[in-house]
Amino acid sequence: MQHIPQPDIDQLSLWYVLQYSLSSFHRLLSHFGNASDAIQLAALPIWQQLKLHPNHLQRLQIFHNPQGQQDFQTCLKLTLEHCDSIIFKHQHNYPVSLSHYDDSPPILFVQGDTNVLQQPQIAMVGSRQPGPHGKQVAYDFANFFAEQNFVVTSGLALGIDAASHHGAIQNGKSIAVIGTGLDQCYPSEHRSLWQGIIEHGGAIVSEFLANTPPAKRNFPRRNRMISGLSLGTVVVEAGLQSGSLITAKKAAEQGKQVFAIPGHIYSQYHQGCHQLIREGATLVDHPLQVIEDLNMFGQAQVRSPAPSKAVLKKPDHQTVAPQTESIAIPEHLNALYQQLDWIGISIDELAIRLNQNIIDLNVALVELELLGLCKQHGGRYLRC
DSSP states (O other), X not given: OOOOOHHHHHHHHHHHHTTTOHHHHHHHHHHHSSHHHHTSGGGHHHHHHTTOOHHHHHHHHHHTSHHHHHHHHHHHHHXXXXXXXXXXXXXXXXXXXXXXXXXXXXXXXXEEOGGGGGSOEEEEEOOSSOOHHHHHHHHHHHHHHHHTTOEEEEOOOTTHHHHHHHHHHTTSOEEEEOSSOTTOOSSGGGHHHHHHXXXXXXXXXXXXXXXXXXXXXXXXXXXXXXXXXXXXXXEOSOOTTOTHHHHHHHHHHTTOEEEEOOOOTTOGGGHHHHHHHHTTOEEOSSHHHHHHHHHHTTHHHHHSOOOSSOOOSOOOTTOOOOOSSOOOOOHHHHHHHHHOOSSOBOHHHHHHHHTOOHHHHHHHHHHXXXXXXXXXXXXXXXXX
């Protein structure tokens, strides 16, 4: 961990006392000119004059008593233990893509490679409970973007976020922006994914100190960082109440391009994407279209080297993602398995394709289900 000069310690102290209030933080710095003067107990009357929240006034007084100092030092120590770098907004390595926004975080806590924050990124967001097709699309898009030297940025959440991170680190790098301190992995089952992102040259980023829990209010803040870091935002699968629509809205406010992948017109899981398209988001059904649009506006060309191994043809519907765990497929089931995809196929269509009777196919499909390679959904059979 880097040595932290006292002026930066004072910024950390102010950020801690204000509990991440951007408006109060900027108001105090604007008045005092620096965090060192703003954090002094003698500044309390000025805090009152500036009409800061009573909780902030109380926390400043607590901060200056012995127990308050001990609590801060404990929090700072835990933060430093879980973070490889702390980046302040005044430093040269603060992400350029974030620096010009008024609501960008004054401090970033990073685990992993900070250089990846300066590389061209594409944000991918969507439902926490997508269908198999949505997860596969997220994986495929992210995998393609990574192959074209774009970093895929998402929020480490269940569903589309996780599929996007997994797809990206198979071919390149990914960034996870989280809504907790770096001492916590939320959700906890993504600890191995967290490590995979780091091991593949990516980064985990937060604006929160250690001991910050996954409070609901933290995630819209995280979303504006995801969109702000990126050249454009791709919404893969989202309902009308999906939090990913907040990211899309913030991206539009930031002047970033928003892309939406359409789905079945009767599916509640795609209504958010369809609404975005009606409101002006760009409809895409292949990741190359996203890159072409970014190039059209000069964004990707300026910040990204020319792709060295582009695959420009559009894959057919049976292109599949590598499995995270390799399972041996019995030889007598291989032909059937190769016919399955993440969209789904009826048993009648399988019978026609394989020229087999329904009874034999039912037995074979049950075998695949028991192996964890197949499942039935709505009368159609899908890969797992």
